[in-house]
Amino acid sequence: MSPTRRRAGSRGAGGCGAFTVMELLVGIAIGGIIVVAVAALSLYSGQNFAVLANYTDMDSVGINAMDTVSRDIRQANGLTAFSPSSITLKTDVTNQNLTYTYSSTNRNLTRKLGSNAATTVLTECDSLTFSMYQRTPISGSFNQYEPGDTNEAKVIFLTWKCSRTTGGKRLATDNASTARIVMRVN
Numbered sequence: 001m002s003p004t005r006r007r008a009g010s011r012g013a014g015g016c017g018a019f020t021v022m023e024l025l026v027g028i029a030i031g032g033i034i035v036v037a038v039a040a041l042s043l044y045s046g047q048n049f050a051v052l053a054n055y056t057d058m059d060s061v062g063i064n065a066m067d068t069v070s071r072d073i074r075q076a077n078g079l080t081a082f083s084p085s086s087i088t089l090k091t092d093v094t095n096q097n098l099t100y101t102y103s104s105t106n107r108n109l110t111r112k113l114g115s116n117a118a119t120t121v122l123t124e125c126d127s128l129t130f131s132m133y134q135r136t137p138i139s140g141s142f143n144q145y146e147p148g149d150t151n152e153a154k155v156i157f158l159t160w161k162c163s164r165t166t167g168g169k170r171l172a173t174d175n176a177s178t179a180r181i182v183m184r185v186n
Helices: 021-075
Strands: 076-083 086-091 097-103 108-113 119-122 125-133 155-166 169-182
Touching: 021 076, 021 086, 021 097, 021 108, 021 119, 021 155, 021 169, 076 097, 076 125, 086 125, 097 125, 108 125
Parallel strands: none
Antiparallel strands: 076 086, 086 097, 097 108, 108 119, 125 155, 155 169
């Protein structure tokens, strides 16, 4: 085939190089599908990053709260008042009572030393429960006996569950913590 001959129906150098309507519609459809897929992936990734950031933040707050509560219980001389949502500890350092109180309406745990103002230790808490036990373990288990009164309590069992909403929706951002803390002073 010589360079000067053309095949039938082919466009030459002087022919029109525009797209047909069908080619244009197919290109727009493929482009639209790609844009929708990228937008959906971006939205999904953004939500996952927000959830991950919440997990990290809630875990950090929970660790700090557990450290504070654990330190105070370990240094306490005894338990003066108890309920599943509140404990009052005898302290030797300041000779003042230290009270931890959980409010289900405010969803927080507060710490109050003597007559000082209460400070919030934990927020966004859906449930929190205190339990008290004796130090002596039940034979063959890691559990302790329940005390007859607060004077016999040497172990405080604490468990809580917190959650957070992200972007107006409650996403899977919850954190649960549990600790069995022994009063070491007495």
